[in-house]
């Protein structure tokens with residue numbers, strides 16, 4: 824069993840690692856981290872987003888996690904919310920797809936339509 828101080832230290836390090844920043848006018852990436860998401864591979868997806876965003880020094884992009892998004896069978900689910908509040912929901916994500924979303928959607932403004940919930944549910 825770890826002490827409270829150790830747990831607090833782990834919490835701090837984890838928050839730094841996932842660059843949990845709050846910025847009102849940037850793009851937000853929200854990764855579903857309910858147990859179903861984690862079981863489906865949400866952690867590597869989140870890590871891939873953080874790595875790609877840090878690699879490209881995208882300071883106006885924040886990555887955070889949320890709980891249940893409501894579609895277990897489509898996990899890992901990621902929402903990308905632009906500065907105007909428009910939300911794109913990506914499903915069945917992988918680390919490779921995450922890297923693609925960073926380049927195509929976040930950097931170049933082109934939504935990866937084939938990875939969205941709309942494309943999968945047709």
Ligand code: FES
Nearest residue numbers: 859891893894895
């Ligand atoms: S428990 Fe899986 S999406 Fe809510």
